[in-house]
Amino acid sequence: MTDATDRNKIPKASLEGAKTETLAVRAGQIRSPELEHSEAIFPTSSFVFSSAQQAAARFAGDEPGNIYSRFTNPTVKMFEDRIAAMEGAERGVATSSGMAAILSTCLGLLQNGDHIVSSRSVFGTTNVLFEKYLSRAGITTTFVDLVDVDGWKNAVQSNTKLFFLETPSNPLAEIADIAKLADLAHGCDALLVVDNCFCTPILQKPIELGADIVIHSATKYLDGQGRCIGGVAVGKASVMEEVYGFLRSAGTTMSPFNAWVFLKGLETLGIRMRAHSESALKVAQWLTEQPMVEKVFYSGLASHPQHELASKQQSAFGGVVSFTVRGGRAEAWALIDSLKIMSITANLGDAKTTITHPATTTHGRLSDEVKAKSGISENLIRMSVGLEDVQDIIGDLQQGLASIA
């Protein structure tokens, strides 16, 4: 007899060998006895047990099942399992933000006396977290040039436990050779952590290239419509168990509602990433031809110094385009203020095109010295190309550039 309880389970085998975009729509779904088609939200703090004995077994870890939503919630689990499947990882741990994913990974896996080698070109807040706060816990960081493999090698110490990078970097679109850096990390018993926020598993699979842990700010493309803050880390089950242990104790937890928004976001991630990438390439190419534009940073341009490596590692180049205008802060701000369609906001990965001045916003907390080293100049502008008609986006930039010429 195939009753409802048989049919409500999607057999694991049916997704075996499925492509990333199929996993994005279907992986990880748990159906309740109501047989809902769309994933359910479970807004409950705790779960009941059938007996005191079952409660004891659940708490002891002898029986799997839900206990308390700080560390077990079915909606959150669906999101964790789906993104883990998409990244080719064994297990995911969802968190309250992208920064919480980075913090939980570091404090779950590192201790006083350990050392991180990190790309200098990471999200501004990641920089602050490592330099100011992890150092207070006795975890030190050496920052290196993302693309200089020898620089990474020279920064390794006997206590190095973790390599951390983003590729393409924000906002200058530099590309790390993930396979090379994974080999280097493993040669000194360190784990390679890749923040895959800009590409998502649709465009790049760091674990296939040798990375141990992949981190996301789900706030960006995974949501895709600028609604919720969230994050996730995925990797081998044994490694993620430590990250989960930290989350269980520290409460860096994702809410079930946010997990549900991200599940819905993942269903359209494939078509969105292709559309963002296609429009961003057109915008980047158009920008290179404008006299008021000094330089364009986009790895999809044949003139990008690492275009070949980007083409090998990624299936497309993503939605973020940065460029410098002729002049300084005054010209950059005037251009931003003249735009009629795009939003002045520091978020990225949204259906709406966004534009920002990194030197005074996302990277404003960095010292002038670090800004100079990282190429965050006063005439630099970062755009996250959205899903509006690309001709309208280009038209907006055209009238803006004309106004400062």
Ligand SMILES: *Cc1c(COP(=O)(O)O)cnc(C)c1O
């Ligand atoms: C936004 C972002 C983060 C931090 O994520 P939050 O969700 O804002 O905490 C980390 N890394 C990258 C690359 C980001 O763009």
